[in-house]
Each structure stands twice: as structure tokens, then as C-alpha cells.
Amino acid sequence: MRIGADIHAFMGRLGYDFTRPELLIRALTHGSIASATRPDNQRLEFLGDRVLGLVMAEALFTADRQATEGQLAPRYNALVRGETCADIAREIGLGDVMKLGRSEMMSGGRRKEAMLADAMEAVLAAIYLDAGYETARQVILRLWASRMDSIDNDPRDAKTALQEWAQAQGMPPPNYEQTGRSGPDHAPVFEITARLSDGNHAVAKGAGTKRSIEQAAAQALLDQLEAR
Incomplete structure (x- = not known):
């Protein structure tokens, strides 16, 4: 299968060259441009989510043999959640090579967090199908390395932490x-x-999804409460 220079460049950023590049093309294909002869990436996303989950669970289990399930679970959730997948997708320029319909392109689909996260998981599944679990594991551990190294002992997202505080x-x-x-x-x-119901509040402003800005606002309020 012949592929364009943009796909070759993406494989370089990804750090993996596909033997069957058609798997990568499918992983990059959104439902807005799919057809009977051009399937979308939803099935691959389903598989990739499970591959990522196993790799992260295994890595966390091995890295800290003294951690309890209650300590491992929030670390795991922080590493596999959609925001993290979308961030990594942005780092490797995945949005630039996504195959989208015109309406999604016009509405900024290449920057939408959910679509980036889904496509990232689909790409991981494509690697797994192309080369097996061990290769997929190595790619995931490399792409997620900085986040695994920096994850703290209580990596709850800010909204969860604020709700528990309240x-x-x-x-x-x-x-x-x-x-x-x-x-x-x-x-x-x-x-x-x-x-909060006692009147304490904080404001966050920025580009991205409403959910990500809510997280920023929650973190700002947590910081404000901790400073008192």
C-alpha cells in the first residue's frame, strides 16, 4: 500500500514503521469520512483501550510492589484517561494526519480532545495487530514514559479531589x-x-474542552484553599 509523506513523517514521530500501513490508515479514519469500503477506527479504539490498560496495569504493578490496590487505581486512571491519550496524540502530531469528513474538519476536529484520544487508542491497537503485544508495549512505555516517571502518589484529577474535599x-x-x-x-x-456552597470559588479560562477548563478551575480552587 502506497502512503503519503505525511504518514511516513507521522510513523517517524510515533517511532514505529508499519508492515501493514493499511492498519494505521484505518486507525486514523474517523466515522465522518468512513464508508463501506473505508471502515472507521471505532473497533480499533475498543481494542487499543484494552491494550493500553493492560500495559499500564502491568507497568504500575511491577514498578511499585508495595503499593495497594487503592494506591495503584488512581495512578492507573490518570495514565489511561482520555485527557492523557489526547495530550500524547498532540505531542506526536496525530491530529495532522487524521482522516476526517469536511464537516469535522471545518469544526476543528483535528483539535477535539475526544477524537484525538480515540484515534490514539486506535493507533495503539493497529501496532498491536501489526507486530504483537511486546512491540505495542514498548511503544506505549516510551510515549508514556515522562508521565509514568512524574506521576505522584495521589494523582486524582482535580475535580475528584475537590469533590472529596467538599x-x-x-x-x-x-x-x-x-x-x-x-x-x-x-x-x-x-x-x-x-x-463551593460556602461561596469559595475560582475561575479558569482557556482553549480546549469545557471539561479540561473545569479541571483547571477545580485545581485553581484547590490551590486557593490550600494556601489558607
């Missing part, structure tokens, strides 16, 4: 309100306010 104080869960939005539809900038 619960410990006898408060209801925090509220997240969109208090502003600017920029074009394909690249919106959100302003989110995280607020």
Missing part, C-alpha cells in the same frame, strides 16, 4: 458554571467558575 467538609459537590466564551466555534475559549 464532602469531607459536609458540603454538596462543587458547581461548575460557564461564565464566558469567546473565539471562533472551531476553537472556543471557555471561562469556567468552580464554586
Whole structure:
């Protein structure tokens, strides 16, 4: 199968050359451009999620033999969640080679967090099918290395940590309100306010998904509470 220079460049960034590049093409194909002869990446995403999960679980289990299940679980969740997969996809320029329909291209699909995360998992499945588990494991460990090295002992996401803090104080869960939005539809900038029932609140603003800005607002409020 002949592939373009952009795909060759992506394989270089990925650090793996496909024997069957058609697997990679399928992993990069979103449903918005799929057809009967051009299947989308959803099945590969399903498999890739499981491959990633096994690699991360095995790596964490081996790295810290004294850790309890309660300590391993949040570390695992931090490494396999969609935000992490999307961040790694951005680092290797996956969005640049995704195969999208015109509507998704026009709406900024190459930057959408969920689509990047799904495609990243699909690419991992494609590597697994092309070369087996050990090769897929090596690629995953290399791409995730910096995050595994820096993961702390309590890597709960900020929203979870803030909710647990509020619960410990006898408060209801925090509220997240969109208090502003600017920029074009394909690249919106959100302003989110995280607020506790006692009036404490913090604001975060930035590009990306609303969920990621909610996380930033939660972290800002946690930092504010810890500084008191």
C-alpha cells in the first residue's frame, strides 16, 4: 500500500514503521469520512483501550510492589484517561494526519480532545495487530514514559479531589458554571467558575474542552484553599 509523506513523517514521530500501513490508515479514519469500503477506527479504539490498560496495569504493578490496590487505581486512571491519550496524540502530531469528513474538519476536529484520544487508542491497537503485544508495549512505555516517571502518589484529577474535599467538609459537590466564551466555534475559549456552597470559588479560562477548563478551575480552587 502506497502512503503519503505525511504518514511516513507521522510513523517517524510515533517511532514505529508499519508492515501493514493499511492498519494505521484505518486507525486514523474517523466515522465522518468512513464508508463501506473505508471502515472507521471505532473497533480499533475498543481494542487499543484494552491494550493500553493492560500495559499500564502491568507497568504500575511491577514498578511499585508495595503499593495497594487503592494506591495503584488512581495512578492507573490518570495514565489511561482520555485527557492523557489526547495530550500524547498532540505531542506526536496525530491530529495532522487524521482522516476526517469536511464537516469535522471545518469544526476543528483535528483539535477535539475526544477524537484525538480515540484515534490514539486506535493507533495503539493497529501496532498491536501489526507486530504483537511486546512491540505495542514498548511503544506505549516510551510515549508514556515522562508521565509514568512524574506521576505522584495521589494523582486524582482535580475535580475528584475537590469533590472529596467538599464532602469531607459536609458540603454538596462543587458547581461548575460557564461564565464566558469567546473565539471562533472551531476553537472556543471557555471561562469556567468552580464554586463551593460556602461561596469559595475560582475561575479558569482557556482553549480546549469545557471539561479540561473545569479541571483547571477545580485545581485553581484547590490551590486557593490550600494556601489558607
